[in-house]
Amino acid sequence: MNRTPDEEQWDARYGSSRPVWSGSPNPLLMETAQERIPGVALDIGAGEGADAIWLAERGWTVHAVDLSSVALASAASHAEAAGVEERIKWMHRDVEAWSPQSGAYDLVSVHFLHLPSERREKVFRGLGEAVAPGGTLLIVGHHPSDLNAGVKRPSGEGLLFTPESVAELFDSSDWETLACEARPRTPKSSDGRETTVHDSLFYARRRHR
Numbered sequence: 001m002n003r004t005p006d007e008e009q010w011d012a013r014y015g016s017s018r019p020v021w022s023g024s025p026n027p028l029l030m031e032t033a034q035e036r037i038p039g040v041a042l043d044i045g046a047g048e049g050a051d052a053i054w055l056a057e058r059g060w061t062v063h064a065v066d067l068s069s070v071a072l073a074s075a076a077s078h079a080e081a082a083g084v085e086e087r088i089k090w091m092h093r094d095v096e097a098w099s100p101q102s103g104a105y106d107l108v109s110v111h112f113l114h115l116p117s118e119r120r121e122k123v124f125r126g127l128g129e130a131v132a133p134g135g136t137l138l139i140v141g142h143h144p145s146d147l148n149a150g151v152k153r154p155s156g157e158g159l160l161f162t163p164e165s166v167a168e169l170f171d172s173s174d175w176e177t178l179a180c181e182a183r184p185r186t187p188k189s190s191d192g193r194e195t196t197v198h199d200s201l202f203y204a205r206r207r208h209r
């Protein structure tokens, strides 16, 4: 099957230098999931697998989806080294062209998936459908204010999003919002400078009907 331009771009990025990301799980995943009883999780845009591996190490069964087969191959080797490969199913999917099973997941986690706004809204709504009643949806991305923070960010029109714009996609009669905020973080840049950036955090529980 032909690769889309997005897939080619991500494969090239993961293929040119490794690792691309830190190898550490995302802090907001650890913060929100550490108190949860493990179940079945869906990790969208799993990249090199740090979040999926962290969840698997805590007893979760994980379906880890990414557009890049290069990223997934690297993620699978990290999972094997961590001894959790049997808990993770790596799924090479374009989340814009695939729908997860409805109501199947105790946790759906999406970190730093930056799509143009209309496409993003459709994907996020669909991912909400995949959450089981009583399960949670965690969406984290770069806040638009980062564009003025002197850090490297996806700069295309509308790629970054506020937590409020995510919350608007989910009806409060179906969802209990647990967090909707811009979370500050102070990463060190390669030249040692500290800059405050913000992550958009939307975390919600699907209500039982």
Ligand SMILES: C[S@@+](CC[C@H](N)C(=O)[O-])C[C@H]1O[C@@H](n2cnc3c(N)ncnc32)[C@H](O)[C@@H]1O
Pocket: 006, 010, 021, 026, 044, 045, 046, 047, 048, 065, 066, 067, 068, 071, 093, 094, 095, 096, 110, 111, 112, 113, 114
């Ligand atoms: C910025 S990275 C974040 C990786 C990981 N979630 C993390 O926080 O380290 C975005 C990831 O989303 C994946 N991705 C981009 N578009 C996608 C799509 N349409 N379907 C599935 N994965 C996609 C990319 O291949 C990449 O691994």
